Amino acid sequence: MQGKSTATAGQTPRISVDPSGYPDLVVVYLGFRVTTWRGLKALLGIGKGLNRIDRVKPDGLLCHETVIYGLNHIGMRQYWRDFESLEAFTRSEPHKTWWRDFGRDPAGSGFWHEAYRRSGGMEAIYLNLPKPIGFATFAAEQAPVGPFMTSRQRIAA
Numbered sequence: 001m002q003g004k005s006t007a008t009a010g011q012t013p014r015i016s017v018d019p020s021g022y023p024d025l026v027v028v029y030l031g032f033r034v035t036t037w038r039g040l041k042a043l044l045g046i047g048k049g050l051n052r053i054d055r056v057k058p059d060g061l062l063c064h065e066t067v068i069y070g071l072n073h074i075g076m077r078q079y080w081r082d083f084e085s086l087e088a089f090t091r092s093e094p095h096k097t098w099w100r101d102f103g104r105d106p107a108g109s110g111f112w113h114e115a116y117r118r119s120g121g122m123e124a125i126y127l128n129l130p131k132p133i134g135f136a137t138f139a140a141e142q143a144p145v146g147p148f149m150t151s152r153q154r155i156a157a
Helices: 037-055 083-090 095-104 151-156
Strands: 026-034 061-070 073-080 109-117 122-127
Touching (some): 026 083, 037 109, 083 095, 083 151
Antiparallel strands (some): 026 073, 026 109
């Protein structure tokens, strides 16, 4: 770990961070939930793309971490330099094609993401999930159409 710890002899090391160097930081949590046996195959398919993100970081991706939510529910936490970098990645290959294909056929799985901007704004999308999670457990439901169609529109609302 970089930085200086406040630990003295016999204490647990503690550090904090100063994210002020990233005024446009965006944190995204993503999840992929297997809902049928067919979804297991879909999960294995996206694994290739996720491995590529770890090997060749897209421009603007500061950190990519894998998160295990449960036996049939995996996810990621990503830190992006700014919303523009995140948006450029989502509109490029292979993400663009995966997202389009998933929208047509979720293949026995569900997907969600929640995005949080340091400068303000939060947004989320949930597709084909068996029960609400995250914001969907308490916030008013809104169809992703019109002014809520894209992540950019939702995060600015």
